[in-house]
Amino acid sequence: HPTAEAYTFLGWTYRFQGKIEDAIAECKKAIQIDPEFGNPYNDIGAYLIEKDQYDEAVPWLERALQSRRYDSYHYPHHNLGRAYMAKENFAKARYHFEQALKLSPDYAPAKEALEKIRRKVQ
Structure with a gap:
């Protein structure tokens, strides 16, 4: 029987092929x-961000943060920041980028995103 990880990795493969809907379907499998494996929730959120579906992405990313089996909580925080940044909700974006950096202080994409917010909000 395939594992949750296997379906998630297959989703990544579809994503790299540009098949976002197939990637989302594999994550749902x-x-x-x-249901406690966090990666597919984060991945669905990230895929929806790629499709400019920010409102749809947020609940998936929030669910990733609640997952019991997940080692990389900085990713959903970063992706929530991306979604809120796209919606120009800079306060929420800043919060999530800061949370990502608390969890992973060297995570460059979150540092770069915070710098973008600083430039926009000045």
């Missing part, structure tokens, strides 16, 4: 197998 992963969630059916293991």
Whole structure:
């Protein structure tokens, strides 16, 4: 039987092929197998951001933060920051980028995003 990880990795493969809908479908299969595995929630959120579906992305990313089995909580924080930045909600974006850096102080994309916010808000 395929694991949640296997479906998630297959989703990544589809993503790299530009098949976003197929990637999302594989992530949903992963969630059916293991609802506490955080990666597929984050990945769905990231894929929806790629499709400029920011409002749809937020609940998936918030669910990733609640997952019990997830090692990289800075990713959903960063992706929430990206979604809120796109919606020009700079306060929420800043909060999530800062949270990403608390969890992973050397995470360059969050540092760069905070710098962008500083430039926009000045």
